[in-house]
Amino acid sequence: MIGDNKDSCVSKSPTGRKLEEILEKIGGFGLYQKWIFVLTCYPYFLAGFFMLNPVFILGVPEHRCAIPGYANDTYEIQGEEHLHLINLTIPRSTVEGREYDRCQMFEYQNNSLILNWLNTTDSRPMVKCNKWVYDRTVFTNTFAAQVDLVCDKEIWAANAGMIFYAGMLFGSVISGVLADRYGRKPVMYVSVLVMAAASIGLAWVTVYWLFCLLEFIIGAAITASFMPGYVISIEITSCKKRFWPGMVSNYPYAIGLLVLAGIAYGVRDWFYIELYTSFPGIIMICYWWLIPESPRWLLTERRVKEAEAVIRTAAKWNKVELPSGDLFDKNSVVEDKSNASFVQLFTHKVLCIRTVLIFFNWMVVALAYFGLALNSGNLSVDLYLNFGLSGLVEFPAYLIATYVVERFGRRIPYCISMIIGGISCVSTIFSIKYAPEGSEVITLVLALIGRLCVTAAFSIVYIHSVELFPTVVRNAGMGGASVFARAGTMIAPYIVILGESISGAMGEALPLIIFGAVSLISGITSLWLPETLNRDLPETVEDGEKFGRYNELLFYSAFSYLAHTLQFNCKLTLFTLPLI
Structure with a gap:
């Protein structure tokens, strides 16, 4: 864009x-x-x-340890005898939402379960298993399971x-x-x-x-x-x-x-x-x-x-x-x-701080976007429905972004998109942990609102960044922003796997809380960047240093008034500085 x-x-x-x-x-x-x-x-x-596609290729189905010596073991219970063998072999899980332990089984000897069946108490020693059976309901097969x-x-x-x-x-x-x-x-x-x-x-x-x-x-x-x-x-x-x-x-x-x-x-x-x-x-x-x-x-x-x-x-x-x-x-x-060096982005104080904020926003919006997509399998709703709806909301997100940037500018729409998206994601903790049974739809809607807003913000931040960087360092600045965006995508899988490892209500909500929290921070920090709509864009590094520094007096006056109203005795330097 x-x-x-x-x-x-x-x-x-x-x-x-x-x-x-x-x-x-x-x-x-x-x-x-x-x-x-x-x-x-x-x-x-x-x-x-x-x-x-890692959502489907690297998805980890529900699983438990395989019963040793039982050639036809499956995750799905085959009958009363099979259920009895599972209960004798696999300990119950202590994690909310799981029936059986995923990684441990009761100790056995000589590859024979019969030697240990006489002892049916849960005080038996447990060992790590090296073979698993997987639920084939959501995935028939994934590379992670293979x-x-x-x-x-x-x-x-x-x-x-x-x-x-x-x-x-x-x-x-x-x-x-x-x-x-x-x-x-x-x-x-x-x-x-x-x-x-x-x-x-x-x-x-x-x-x-x-x-x-x-x-x-x-x-x-x-x-x-x-x-x-x-x-x-x-x-x-x-x-x-x-x-x-x-x-x-x-x-x-x-x-x-x-x-x-x-x-x-x-x-x-x-x-x-x-x-x-x-x-x-x-x-x-x-x-x-x-x-x-x-x-x-x-x-x-x-x-x-x-x-x-x-x-x-x-x-x-x-x-x-x-x-x-x-x-x-x-x-x-x-x-x-005529292009200048990438280093020049950091040789002037204002341009340096502005560059850092842009890079931070790119990293966060990419982290939130790809994280929300990869997290589709963590929610207590159908994976394919969630993923499909997440793809569907991209269309209105692009339409909204196209409309608002030409009428309301770049800075405020980005800020509002990230704040609404962040609040929606953080709010899922209430629908997951405190809402009654059957409230999965509320969680899905909140997650989709977050995805829509973050997608719109991704489109807006590109336009805003292109216009903020001076012409002579624009390619270098956008290249650096792209690097930070990829860094955000590289972090996203680890936040998703963190939720899967915790499991339960908190495990389902934790990734969304993290994505929402960083989105809120990004939305707020974007207010320190100047607006670019209908303004002559900076050509040189010196133009970039001066661009938009003294044209947002109302914004700072509001913060100064708030500080005075709350009777702060200390000077709020952060809020009274000109725009960077």
């Missing part, structure tokens, strides 16, 4: 300004640009398959999720470097091939380390496939028309989430979920002949003829006549090297 303020994307190089004039002349976002945009949206659709990522290995499932999101972090960093060096198109194409091959191969993996390796590769390849594609679409669209493509590109991702929920509900086996969500990636093999290279990148590489060919193709599709002859002067084509 790109801010729609004209000043935010005007190039300082003569070639960039000339390209912008031509793109505007041929329609800005005409038929050709729309066609390329639709094609580059497909990787977002595939991202919806993979970014949250390799027994339970008990002492429970954290391994969270580690695998973290490794996947670490791959996305690596992909976001390396794809930008490679795309600038070798072009957007080859990086996207190679990434698609790697993603398809690794995801199909993952379905046949039976060992943990190889699973983690392929998950890392898939995570990196996903990011490296949709980011260059998005850049191609944006760089072939005129500056004035980039806002809507940036917002609409979120919808294919949400559609992918809904399709994933349907596939998972239909097959319930991680092998088939992985296969059915991997094969659609093969379609992108034909993209090499359908999507052009970015003309903006071609110009920076002095490949003027190729850039002109792309522009003339776009003009032909859009039914616009361009003059014959060269569109660009070869001798004047130079790369725009």
